[in-house]
Amino acid sequence: MKKIFYSIFIISSLIYSQKISAQSANNQKWWKEAVVYQIYPRSFKDSDGDGVGDLKGIISKLDYIKSLGIDVVWINPVYSSPNDDNGYDISDYRNIMKEFGTMEDFDNLLKGLHQRGIKLVMDVVVNHSSDEHEWFKQARSSRLSPYRNYYHWWDADRGKPNYRYSLFDVNHDAWKYDSTTNAYYLHFFSRKQPDLNWENPRLRKEIYDMMKFWAEKGVDGYRLDAFQFAAKDTTFPKFSDGFEKNFSKYYAVQNGLHDYLKEMNKEVFSKYDVMTVAEGAGNSFQDAHDMVDAERNELNMAYAFDGVDIAKPEGYSLLHFKEVFTKWDSVFAEKGWLSIFLANHDQARLVTRFGNDSNEYRDVSSKMLTTFLLTMRGTPYYYNGDELGMTNIRFNKIEDYRDMSTINEYKYQQSIGADMKKYLEEIKFKSRDNGRTPFQWDASINAGFSEGKSTWLAVNPNYTIINAAAEERDKNSCLNYFRKAIQLRKNNKVFVYGKYTLIDKSNDKVYAYTRELNGKKILIALNFTKENASFKTNYDVSKAKILLDNYSNASKNKILKPYEAVVYELK
Numbered sequence: 001m002k003k004i005f006y007s008i009f010i011i012s013s014l015i016y017s018q019k020i021s022a023q024s025a026n027n028q029k030w031w032k033e034a035v036v037y038q039i040y041p042r043s044f045k046d047s048d049g050d051g052v053g054d055l056k057g058i059i060s061k062l063d064y065i066k067s068l069g070i071d072v073v074w075i076n077p078v079y080s081s082p083n084d085d086n087g088y089d090i091s092d093y094r095n096i097m098k099e100f101g102t103m104e105d106f107d108n109l110l111k112g113l114h115q116r117g118i119k120l121v122m123d124v125v126v127n128h129s130s131d132e133h134e135w136f137k138q139a140r141s142s143r144l145s146p147y148r149n150y151y152h153w154w155d156a157d158r159g160k161p162n163y164r165y166s167l168f169d170v171n172h173d174a175w176k177y178d179s180t181t182n183a184y185y186l187h188f189f190s191r192k193q194p195d196l197n198w199e200n201p202r203l204r205k206e207i208y209d210m211m212k213f214w215a216e217k218g219v220d221g222y223r224l225d226a227f228q229f230a231a232k233d234t235t236f237p238k239f240s241d242g243f244e245k246n247f248s249k250y251y252a253v254q255n256g257l258h259d260y261l262k263e264m265n266k267e268v269f270s271k272y273d274v275m276t277v278a279e280g281a282g283n284s285f286q287d288a289h290d291m292v293d294a295e296r297n298e299l300n301m302a303y304a305f306d307g308v309d310i311a312k313p314e315g316y317s318l319l320h321f322k323e324v325f326t327k328w329d330s331v332f333a334e335k336g337w338l339s340i341f342l343a344n345h346d347q348a349r350l351v352t353r354f355g356n357d358s359n360e361y362r363d364v365s366s367k368m369l370t371t372f373l374l375t376m377r378g379t380p381y382y383y384n385g386d387e388l389g390m391t392n393i394r395f396n397k398i399e400d401y402r403d404m405s406t407i408n409e410y411k412y413q414q415s416i417g418a419d420m421k422k423y424l425e426e427i428k429f430k431s432r433d434n435g436r437t438p439f440q441w442d443a444s445i446n447a448g449f450s451e452g453k454s455t456w457l458a459v460n461p462n463y464t465i466i467n468a469a470a471e472e473r474d475k476n477s478c479l480n481y482f483r484k485a486i487q488l489r490k491n492n493k494v495f496v497y498g499k500y501t502l503i504d505k506s507n508d509k510v511y512a513y514t515r516e517l518n519g520k521k522i523l524i525a526l527n528f529t530k531e532n533a534s535f536k537t538n539y540d541v542s543k544a545k546i547l548l549d550n551y552s553n554a555s556k557n558k559i560l561k562p563y564e565a566v567v568y569e570l571k
């Protein structure tokens with residue numbers, strides 16, 4: 001009886017493992033296997049000494065980028081912009097921001113990346129434009145302008161529109177009164193970022209044509225900025241009191257959004273071999289699925305904020321972290337695809353928020369987080385500077401900040417009589433500027449970022465110790481660890497497609513999981529604390545082969561050193 005049971009078990013596991021491999025064979029795609037490296041152009045490398053990073057600067061670092069082993073670069077907006085929101089307010093979608101260079105520089109950058117086998121993903125900011133875009137200038141000039149309906153207007157003759165919350169406005173008011181035509185316009189972000197009206201087919205066609213313009217140049221993908229907010233109920237009904245505390249529920253993935261995505265797919269994506277990713281994954285797993293289910297022909301993937309939002313100044317619960325990532329993985333296990341990230345230009349630094357940036361633990365905890373990002377299922381998005389373990393700068397005064405959202409929020413908090421000392425402390429942890437300080441290339445002036453007198457945002461004074469040149473020389477640096485972890489992922493498809501299983505679920509110090517594909521089984525164990533911590537598993541790790549570890553002598557006794565990360569191949 002036992003024997004029969006055993007053979008049934010063997011047969012069904014064989015069928016199951018074939019199912020996994022058959023599924024992954026059908027569904028293999030370059031963008032699933034890619035590691036995406038995000039470049040914040042303003043802070044990457046300045047070539048002309050004006051203190052602002054630029055395209056020629058990036059070009060001068062192409063060999064460095066190639067040396068990382070990444071496959072795709074996602075570059076933050078480089079289009080013409082008055083820079084109210086560092087390029088997320090576009091005044092001309094078919095031109096390059098003067099501070100960043102020229103279209104020729106852009107073409108050279110794209111060519112240089114392609115020559116090195118690296119693809120380029122553009123940031124497409126089309127929930128809103130700049131108020132200095134020609135469309136908006138025309139629209140605001142007259143109620144009869146043919147561009148009026150490119151935006152959302154509420155004529156003041158009808159009274160005041162129902163309140164809408166704005167993320168970046170000094171008063172958090174998304175309606176701005178404009179006296180020229182006695183009307184309000186809508187801006188979910190700053191006043192200089194009026195929302196585009198996606199209900200207008202003419203606007204939609206302009207956007208698709210613009211996207212094709214970049215695809216014809218050869219770009220390899222699009223990241224859709226804030227696009228989940230594009231569809232709106234344009235009757236602008238009253239929302240329940242306090243809705244702004246969960247505005248996403250009212251703003252994200254409203255009726256019409258999937259139709260726009262399907263249309264965009266038909267008009268643009270289906271015509272090119274491009275990867276597509278949306279910022280934001282809606283309000284539910286169903287929303288996320290609907291955006292990325294291959295059969296629906298919308299997008300390849302979205303990125304959800306649930307993971308990145310977990311870090312708080314007072315710390316975070318690893319159990320919660322595990323639960324979030326495990327849940328998202330399980331929802332996409334059979335269908336659809338995920339992105340994995342813990343940092344980007346909208347967040348403070350990875351190691352400060354999720355690890356430990358003290359002198360003692362910065363190096364190991366940063367490597368531990370890198371291990372996590374590169375051993376999970378889903379396409380990893382890795383933010384420039386995190387490969388060096390760059391940390392928050394922690395400015396003391398508001399005058400040091402450049403980020404409009406941090407400054408406007410400061411003014412708002414002041415206007416409501418908030419405790420400003422407390423606010424200043426909070427932004428040391430969370431202001432976006434912490435993640436935007438210039439890239440630390442070497443120990444020379446301005447960290448080798450710029451030869452100018454000053455830089456647009458201060459350089460972190462720890463650049464004399466934390467910089468790429470020093471890390472190049474050290475074979476055990478964060479930088480070289482990042483390269484190793486990428487090679488490991490590239491050489492083992494189990495990290496891309498393998499089944500994920502959480503182990504030792506209730507362990508609040510160690511995150512351990514296995515990845516499995518076609519008989520290959522990997523166990524990853526990550527200590528998220530500064531104490532030794534043990535984990536439980538029935539697998540015999542003492543006999544396992546160590547594929548990667550962030551100490552030179554990896555633990556094989558199920559007790560991990562502070563922030564230790566070990567990747568075991570199980571026998």
Ligand code: NOJ
Nearest residue numbers: 085088125189225226346
């Ligand atoms: C999300 C972008 O990542 C962020 O930097 C920007 O401020 C807003 N969208 C508005 O475009």
